[in-house]
Amino acid sequence: MKFLVPGKIRHKLNGWVIISGIGALTALLPSLYILTGLLGKPNENWAHIREYMLLDYAVESLLLAGGTVAVTVIVGVVLAWLTTAYDFPLRRFLSFAFVLPLAIPPYIAAYTYGSMLSYTGSVQAFMRNTLGWTVDQRYFNIMSMKGAIVIFSLFLFPYVYLITRTFLEKHSASFIENARLLGGHPVSNFFRVVLPLSQGAIVGGASLVAFEVLNDYGVSKHFGISTFTTAIFKTWFGMYDVDSAIRLSGLLMSLIIGLFIAERWLRRRRRYHLPVNRSTPLRRMRLGRVPGVIAATCGMVIAMLSFFIPVAQLAVWAVWTYEDVWNDRFFRMIGNTLFVSAVAVALLMVVAVIAANAGRTWRSTFTLVSSKLLSMGYSIPGAVLSIGVLAVFLSIDKRLAGLYEAMGLGTNKLVLSMSLIMLVFAYIIRFLAVGFNAVDAGYDRIGDRYSEASRMLGYGMTATFFKVELPLIRGAVLTGAILAFLEIVKELPLTLLLRPFNFDTLATKAYQYASDEQIHQAAIPSLIIISLGFVSVCLYQWMGRRGKG
Amino acid sequence: MKKKYIVKSLLAALAVVLILTGCASNGGSKKNDTEGSSKGSGVVNVFTARHYDIDFAMFDEFEKKTGITVNEIKGTAEELVERMKREGESSEADLFITVDGGVLNYAKESGVLQPIESETINGNVPAELREKENHWVALASRARVIVYAKDRVTPDQLSTYEALTDEKWKGKVLARSSSNLYNQSLVASLIELNGEEQTLEWSKGIVANFSRDPEGGDRDQAKAIVAGIGDVAIMNTYYVGQMLHSKDAEEVKVAENVGIFFPNQETTGTHLNISGIGLAAHAKNKDNALKLIEYMTSKEGQEMLTNGSFEFPTNPTAELPELLKGWGEFKKQSIDYAQLGVHNKKATELLNKAAWK
Numbered sequence: 023m024k025f026l027v028p029g030k031i032r033h034k035l036n037g038w039v040i041i042s043g044i045g046a047l048t049a050l051l052p053s054l055y056i057l058t059g060l061l062g063k064p065n066e067n068w069a070h071i072r073e074y075m076l077l078d079y080a081v082e083s084l085l086l087a088g089g090t091v092a093v094t095v096i097v098g099v100v101l102a103w104l105t106t107a108y109d110f111p112l113r114r115f116l117s118f119a120f121v122l123p124l125a126i127p128p129y130i131a132a133y134t135y136g137s138m139l140s141y142t143g144s145v146q147a148f149m150r151n152t153l154g155w156t157v158d159q160r161y162f163n164i165m166s167m168k169g170a171i172v173i174f175s176l177f178l179f180p181y182v183y184l185i186t187r188t189f190l191e192k193h194s195a196s197f198i199e200n201a202r203l204l205g206g207h208p209v210s211n212f213f214r215v216v217l218p219l220s221q222g223a224i225v226g227g228a229s230l231v232a233f234e235v236l237n238d239y240g241v242s243k244h245f246g247i248s249t250f251t252t253a254i255f256k257t258w259f260g261m262y263d264v265d266s267a268i269r270l271s272g273l274l275m276s277l278i279i280g281l282f283i284a285e286r287w288l289r290r291r292r293r294y295h296l297p298v299n300r301s302t303p304l305r306r307m308r309l310g311r312v313p314g315v316i317a318a319t320c321g322m323v324i325a326m327l328s329f330f331i332p333v334a335q336l337a338v339w340a341v342w343t344y345e346d347v348w349n350d351r352f353f354r355m356i357g358n359t360l361f362v363s364a365v366a367v368a369l370l371m372v373v374a375v376i377a378a379n380a381g382r383t384w385r386s387t388f389t390l391v392s393s394k395l396l397s398m399g400y401s402i403p404g405a406v407l408s409i410g411v412l413a414v415f416l417s418i419d420k421r422l423a424g425l426y427e428a429m430g431l432g433t434n435k436l437v438l439s440m441s442l443i444m445l446v447f448a449y450i451i452r453f454l455a456v457g458f459n460a461v462d463a464g465y466d467r468i469g470d471r472y473s474e475a476s477r478m479l480g481y482g483m484t485a486t487f488f489k490v491e492l493p494l495i496r497g498a499v500l501t502g503a504i505l506a507f508l509e510i511v512k513e514l515p516l517t518l519l520l521r522p523f524n525f526d527t528l529a530t531k532a533y534q535y536a537s538d539e540q541i542h543q544a545a546i547p548s549l550i551i552i553s554l555g556f557v558s559v560c561l562y563q564w565m566g567r568r569g570k571g
Numbered sequence: 572m573k574k575k576y577i578v579k580s581l582l583a584a585l586a587v588v589l590i591l592t593g594c595a596s597n598g599g600s601k602k603n604d605t606e607g608s609s610k611g612s613g614v615v616n617v618f619t620a621r622h623y624d625i626d627f628a629m630f631d632e633f634e635k636k637t638g639i640t641v642n643e644i645k646g647t648a649e650e651l652v653e654r655m656k657r658e659g660e661s662s663e664a665d666l667f668i669t670v671d672g673g674v675l676n677y678a679k680e681s682g683v684l685q686p687i688e689s690e691t692i693n694g695n696v697p698a699e700l701r702e703k704e705n706h707w708v709a710l711a712s713r714a715r716v717i718v719y720a721k722d723r724v725t726p727d728q729l730s731t732y733e734a735l736t737d738e739k740w741k742g743k744v745l746a747r748s749s750s751n752l753y754n755q756s757l758v759a760s761l762i763e764l765n766g767e768e769q770t771l772e773w774s775k776g777i778v779a780n781f782s783r784d785p786e787g788g789d790r791d792q793a794k795a796i797v798a799g800i801g802d803v804a805i806m807n808t809y810y811v812g813q814m815l816h817s818k819d820a821e822e823v824k825v826a827e828n829v830g831i832f833f834p835n836q837e838t839t840g841t842h843l844n845i846s847g848i849g850l851a852a853h854a855k856n857k858d859n860a861l862k863l864i865e866y867m868t869s870k871e872g873q874e875m876l877t878n879g880s881f882e883f884p885t886n887p888t889a890e891l892p893e894l895l896k897g898w899g900e901f902k903k904q905s906i907d908y909a910q911l912g913v914h915n916k917k918a919t920e921l922l923n924k925a926a927w928k
Contacts, residue, residue, distance in 0.1 A: 067916070074923035140791060141798035142821035159798050165786035246748040246786035246928055256750050259649045260919030262677050262912075342818035405650060416657050423661075436661045519650045523616065523642035523663075530645065534622035539788040539810065542818060 043380075045373055046396060049451050052410030053398045057275060059268035067263045071270070075253040083250040086170060086242070087235045093175035094231045097324070098182025099224055103216055104321075106190045107198065109306040110314035112321065118563055119325040121184055123177045124505070125555020126332060127512040129240025130532060130548045131177050132170075133541045134332045136244060139164050144335060165245040174235055176328040181234075181505075182227035185463070188501065189223035190216070193467065195304040202307075222466070225285060226459050232281075233400045233455070236274065240514070250274055251403050264409070271406040278401040333552060339545035347535075347546050351526070356550060359527040362442060363510040366449040367457075371503050373450060374457035375495075379487060382465050397455030404452065404515030411448040411520060415439040445520045452516060453509045457502035464498025465491075504562040508555050528554075614640045615859040618655065620648035620669040621846055625879030632875065633866050639859045648674040655683040655851060665854040666863060668710070670846045671752050673759055676912025679706040684849040689861050695868035700845065700885045702909055707849035709908070710867055711882035713807045714901070715757050715842045717832045720796045724803060729832045732761065732842070735803065736776025744777055745792045745804035748785040749922035753807060757842050758922060759914035763906050764839050767917060774925035785928045790814060790822075797825045807844065812881030812894050833901040840904040846882070 782801035792804035873889035
């Protein structure tokens with residue numbers, strides 16, 4: 023056991039660490055609350071859960087997550103490599119289009135494709151009515167394990183793509199150009215240089231994908247796949263057993279913490295130290311005519327499937343249902359969605375930066391574990407996390423009851439848990455991982471030397487942060503903010519339960535229809551969500567380009 | 572230097588907190604009547620797990636008529652119950668609305684409801700559609716029926732839910748997954764009527780006759796029939812109603828090509844899934860809450876509801892829309908709906924045992 027000597031503590035303990043310590047503790051409470059579910063004695067339902075659900079459902083979950091991660095890594099990395107290292111027709115458009123699927127919530131995509139490919143869907147209706155073909159239904163059945171992997175992969179691969187591309191664009195040039203100079207075959211360069219070099223970025227993206235899949239309920243429920251999350255909800259909604267549901271979530275959470283530790287441990291010696299000097303961007307090689315056309319075609323197919331086709335289908339449905347669905351309340355919903363997302367993103371990024379900074383200056387197992395725990399919110403189903411958040415806020419409210427009374431708000435009042443604060447807090451806990459990963463990667467990239475130089479030249483930590491580090495990691499902060507924004511705009515289970523009275527967002531509206539199988543009616547709110555995502559992706563691209571120049 | 576930044580950041584954080592709490596009380600309610608929600612003048616706070624446009628249209632209509640503002644928080648029923656339970660006496664909830672008798676009973680068992688005392692409501696809704704001590708009253712019901720392919724099946728081949736396990740339906744039965752409430756509730760009602768053992772056998776029989784693994788929603792089962800994947804499906808009537816009124820011509824075609832059969836007419840009756848409303852145990856706007864229940868169960872409210880959602884009204888004086896009239900009178904399961912809550916857990920376990928996905 024290694025303990026810090028007192029003198030060292032005094033030296034290391036500064037405002038940053040204290041603030042992030044307090045923040046971490048608060049933010050950890052809901053996750054810890056769920057983990058404590060593991061401690062109690064299992065009740066009489068547990069035997070049934072263990073016998074009929076636990077193992078089977080966990081296996082299905084792993085298959086789904088494993089399959090999706092495999093496909094997204096292959097697709098994401100290859101596309102990232104292709105668009106950074108080569109030039110081919112439509113490259114600029116495609117490198118932008120590959121980010122767009124992030125704007126589409128996977129469960130909306132699942133409903134859209136499920137409906138499109140169904141017997142009455144546009145695809146089969148066209149074949150039947152226009153072409154006169156009768157088709158075998160089996161070929162159109164997307165509602166299966168394979169189908170779910172396809173849906174998740176189409177709409178989650180951008181995580182891997184985006185993070186890997188950002189990394190390759192900025193940091194791989196010298197390695198790759200050396201490899202090229204040394205006459206390496208492009209394929210062998212890809213496997214021997216690009217892959218090992220970008221493994222950190224790939225793992226970062228892949229873990230976001232795995233989290234999304236593991237905590238999903240919408241897609242697997244609609245497709246009839248029994249995942250671990252299904253087990254949690256069957257226990258809660260079918261057997262009315264919240265305690266066992268929390269226990270299952272605790273199990274899921276510890277499984278994921280285990281994966282984290284294993285990943286760290288496996289990669290402990292394989293860290294690549296990148297040159298910190300601003301490396302020149304990679305020079306793109308022109309692909310020949312045939313390979314260029316092939317690359318463009320494959321890229322177009324992926325872009326069509328993962329964005330343009332579902333959006334076109336939703337647009338058709340939106341036209342059908344426009345009269346029934348559209349009303350002035352949508353403006354309010356758009357306002358609500360934007361407001362709560364913007365506030366949550368701003369706070370989230372502040373927390374992410376503080377946490378990343380503290381973790382960097384005060385390297386210890388404690389900060390490592392707590393920064394990982396802070397990211398835990400991303401791994402468990404939102405509905406369960408919402409119970410953790412609710413528990414924390416209700417207990418704060420009860421403790422503050424005296425204060426509320428003194429303020430003249432009335433006795434027995436719930437103030438915090440009836441306000442947006444609870445929802446914003448929940449968003450931060452849930453999506454901190456997204457912001458934190460991006461900022462942490464940014465810090466990794468600049469290394470310690472700028473900060474050290476600044477400190478030696480007399481700036482304090484805070485001044486160093488604002489004057490030296492922040493300008494350097496601005497891009498990373500922006501990436502994190504955009505990704506978090508995209509997530510929050512689409513977020514559903516937390517918003518559903520934790521919002522104040524009458525606070526409708528676009529996502530809750532889309533859910534209202536989709537949950538009642540009125541997928542056509544859900545098209546309008548879904549399209550607005552997608553447009554917001556689209557605008558933020560454009561903004562991000564534009565700022566990125568401006569930043570370069 | 573350092574202090575300045577920290578002070579600045581703390582001030583910024585404080586400002587955000589103030590803005591957010593401000594929004595909580597201003598942006599929260601529809602009108603600027605924020606204090607009302609705490610003082611009990613002119614508002615009623617609804618926790619609802621029914622997310623249908625028609626419900627909100629009814630709330631609007633009620634607001635227009637009475638001037639009482641309806642505030643709502645939505646969620647899944649079990650989540651809302653959990654929230655009310657945890658909030659305890661401080662809870663702002665006045666009313667709880669949800670689909671499914673089982674959940675209503677769970678809410679009652681969790682102690683978040685209190686008896687509704689109103690002669691008007693008792694007059695609106697028959698006793699069998701109210702909980703024994705009036706902890707909740709039913710607002711609407713859907714029949715879970717057998718839908719069949721008109722070109723391959725004749726109604727005289729059909730009789731009961733139980734008969735669907737017959738050898739002749741091997742590879743022809745369709746149903747959605749067992750994580751769905753409607754199926755759990757149907758199975759819970761069969762447990763009440765036929766006992767656990769028989770119902771387990773029944774579930775296994777249905778699983779053995781499945782034409783494919785359960786997937787999709789109720790509408791998808793109807794589509795699968797017309798696509799020729801199976802011949803009969805267990806689904807709710809009101810989805811057929813919605814499909815008939817769909818903007819998608821293909822969906823209308825599907826709805827036209829399937830028949831609706833009300834099973835168990837000679838025996839125990841067709842299973843109804845009910846939606847209901849309960850008065851929160853710590854309701855602070857009790858009078859307004861009762862007024863809203865009275866309105867929602869009135870002839871007028873019920874007619875609005877059934878025309879909007881194609882559910883069956885629970886007020887017998889309400890006139891049915893043409894579509895529902897066309898389906899005719901049918902015998903309903905006569906069971907104590909509160910028992911569904913008691914059996915729901917068993918139903919889930921049993922469906923797991925039968926490997927109904």
